[in-house]
Amino acid sequence: GAVxxxxxxxxxxxxxxxxxxxxxxxxxxxxxxxxxRQFPKKSLMLMATxxxxxxxxxxxxxxxxxxxxxxxxxxxxxxxxxSAHPEDSSFYICSAGSAAEKLFFGSGTQLSVL
Amino acid sequence: xxxxxxxxSHVSVSEGTPVLLRCNYSSSYSPSLFWYVQHPNKGLQLLLxxxxxxxxxxxxxxxxxxxxxxxxxxxxxxxxxxxxxxAEYFCSDYKLSFGAGTTVTVRA
Numbered sequence: 736g737a738v739x740x741x742x743x744x745x746x747x748x749x750x751x752x753x754x755x756x757x758x759x760x761x762x763x764x765x766x767x768x769x770x771x772r773q774f775p776k777k778s779l780m781l782m783a784t785x786x787x788x789x790x791x792x793x794x795x796x797x798x799x800x801x802x803x804x805x806x807x808x809x810x811x812x813x814x815x816x817x818s819a820h821p822e823d824s825s826f827y828i829c830s831a832g833s834a835a836e837k838l839f840f841g842s843g844t845q846l847s848v849l
Numbered sequence: 850x851x852x853x854x855x856x857x858s859h860v861s862v863s864e865g866t867p868v869l870l871r872c873n874y875s876s877s878y879s880p881s882l883f884w885y886v887q888h889p890n891k892g893l894q895l896l897l898x899x900x901x902x903x904x905x906x907x908x909x910x911x912x913x914x915x916x917x918x919x920x921x922x923x924x925x926x927x928x929x930x931x932x933x934x935x936a937e938y939f940c941s942d943y944k945l946s947f948g949a950g951t952t953v954t955v956r957a
Contacts, residue, residue, distance in 0.1 A: 741892070769945060778939060778947045779893070828892055840885075840892035 738762060739831045741841025748819055749849055756814045756844045758829030764809035765831035769838070770802070773826040785812040819848045852876065853940045855948035862930045863956045870925040870951045872940030880942045882923045884914055887937040887950075896938075899923060910934070930955050 738761040748754050758768055766787050771779040783804050784792040791804035801823075803815040812831070816823050824847050832838040856871040874880055881900045885893040897908025904916040914925045923940060935955045940948040 739892075744890075776950075776952070778949045780947075781945050826890070830893075838895070840894070842892040843890065845890060 739765075739829065739839045739841045741829050741844055743844060744842060745845045745847075747847045747849065750820050751818055754816045754819055754846060756816075756827055756829070756846075758812045758814070758831065758841050760810045760831045760839070763831075765812075766809065768806060768812040768829055768831045770804060770812075770814050771828045771830070773828060773843075775826075779828060782814075816846065819846070821848045824848045852880070852942045852946040853882070853948045855938075855940050855951050857951050858949065859952045859954070861954045861956065864932055865929050868925075868927045868930045868934065868953065870938050870940075870953070872923045872925065872948055873921050874923060874940075874942055875921065876942070882914075882916065883941045884908065884912070884923075884925045885939045885941060885947075886910075887939065889936075893939065896925070932957065 740759045740761055742757045746754055768785040770782045772782050773779045781794050782797045782802060785804045785806040787806045787809050793799045801817055803817060806812040826843050826845050828843045829841040830838045852875055854873045862868050874882060883898045884896040886896050887893050896912050897906045897914055899906050899916045907913045912925055912927045914923055916923050932955050935953055938951045938953060
């Protein structure tokens with residue numbers, strides 16, 4: 736079946752540094768990828784919709800300059816958390832697909848900002 | 850505003866007994882609805898989906914869900930819980946709006 740690979744699975748960084756998270760569709764082309772944030776024991780919050788070859792669409796309240804999304808190819812989207820701070824610590828998950836009915840999720844990235 | 854509401858934050862069952870996870874949706878038309886399972890520090894796995902076809906949907910791992918328009922519900926059930934069913938479960942609609950999640954614990 737289709738697989739979405741997310742890397743890294745865990746990252747620890749110092750406050751003020753930037754962290755890049757990759758989301759790859761391994762055996763299909765993903766015109767759309769989604770990025771979510773999940774707090775401990777909480778639901779997933781959709782952060783943004785990443786569209787190949789165009790700008791990402793951010794949900795209300797999500798800072799686009801803080802969370803940079805690049806979807807340069809049909810198999811790769813990246814989320815860069817810029818100038819990370821401890822409040823950015825969270826579990827980040829991506830999903831890929833062409834419609835809600837065909838979404839596949841990555842295994843998530845646990846970001847810890849010291 | 851959230852489009853789906855999970856009514857139980859935590860469900861605890863004994864192994865071998867039925868599991869019921871409740872989800873209500875708010876929509877003026879028939880939505881597409883999904884149930885996902887998430888194990889600790891993992892991504893989400895699709896259990897099943899409703900897309901305006903049969904109202905009783907069968908998914909993986911013995912789960913099924915019934916779409917009831919009159920009740921605006923899409924509850925997830927399994928007749929006999931297994932220890933491996935202990936996880937977090939999310940209901941979602943086509944807008945990628947997720948419910949708050951239901952934690953399932955299974956007692957031996």
